[in-house]
Amino acid sequence: MTLSLDRIQTSATPQGDNAVLRLWGGSSLKGHVKISGAKNAALVVMAGVLLCPQDCRLRNVPALVDVERMAQILTALGVKLDRQGNILDLNAEHIGHSQAPYELVSQLRASFFAIGPLLARLGSARVPLPGGCAIGARPVELHVRGLQAMGADVRIEGGVVHAEVPGRNSRLKGAKIHLDYPSVGATETLMMAATLADGETYIENAAQEPEVVDLANFCRSMGARIQGAGTKTIVISGVPSLHGTDYSIIPDRIEAGTFMVAGAITHSELTLSPVVPDHLSAAIAKLREIGSQTIVEAPDCLRIVPGQNRAADIETLPYPGFPTDMQAQFMALLTVSEGSSTISETVFENRLRHVAELQRMGADIRVKGNIAIVRGVPKLSGAPVLATDLRASAALVLAGLAADGMTTIKDLKHLDRGYENLTAKMQQLGAKMERVTQDVEVSENATPEESTLK
């Protein structure tokens, strides 16, 4: 069975383009949330399948629009895919030198991950420059410079990156690469490329994110020789070929963190599993500082015990620092926490676009450059708002849960990129929220009783 975009969107009907999310704040939540597989790990591991000519089975793959786009890109490159629920079977035996279509690549930055495995396995690759979230320039020069250090000729023509390994055996060579910045994507591209290279590759100042470790574990399960993933130096000893595998993706730490904030902002006790508590250390520590406790109930289960929310300062940093992908959600929490908080976004420029929308809900936030100063207010009030990027969308959902009255969130395509069944999961906890098409939207003052939630 081949995947189609429609199938994933129907799981979250009505579809992202013309749907709105309506929610009524003020209810407390209760119960347990099942955390899905990690989007960012699934996307890069799917690209990693290009390294291997045999059958690969991936488990715990979330049903998301981004995953579907990556599946379509892999199909365009010649990969056979079959999905049954959260299990994805892939076979990249017959990949060719075709180029992924720009329309797909432009919608998914992670599609650029294909360049490393394609170059390593085929000796050449053509990948359009990527698009992705609207959160800054997001260049790829660190990926390109690393591939050049491994012997690739790389040129950019007409928006397409052409990479080729010169010489008779078309094999990349091991190299010592020092990244100027611990870029997650560049670390992953270079690690994949090095698995099939001739000799040893050192990636220094590597990203230490759990998704990098997951990719390394996946590659190792195919026979790759990788050491040090999760530290600042990763050493990869190239092998001639890799074999098939059966691999399960780690739980999504950002989805888990989002539900932890949902507990804190609605003063609700929630449990979450499966999670890897270590992956959430920065979020757990910051929540404790703000006022909520996180109890490890079992090795893969957390309980959030809410308290009085107070101001705290946040600076986003590469892992193990506070994740930029949690910045918007914590900002939502701090808008209703007592006192004045400072949030510095150091990883991406232009990642404070949710500020204007939170202000529409009554938040007191001032922005200076990449710093937001948030003064807690006693209550937010529901308003029509626009989701500007993936994590901003999640922040607006959280703010809406804590606001008086109805919040309507437009442009759900971002939310569908990264949260599996968010509406259903929230409803199960008792949140009053529903997804409706814009044309059935009733008045801006509709009550839950007037909606389909009756």
Ligand code: UD1
């Ligand atoms: C990944 C995640 C994203 C997360 C980010 C940081 C995926 C699919 N996405 O994105 O959710 O927010 O890590 O944790 O895994 N940079 C350069 N040159 C480069 C590469 C990056 O200057 O060649 C800069 C970027 O512009 C950005 C910073 O480095 O300012 C971090 O980017 P990076 O770590 O590469 O993030 P992504 O891999 O794009």
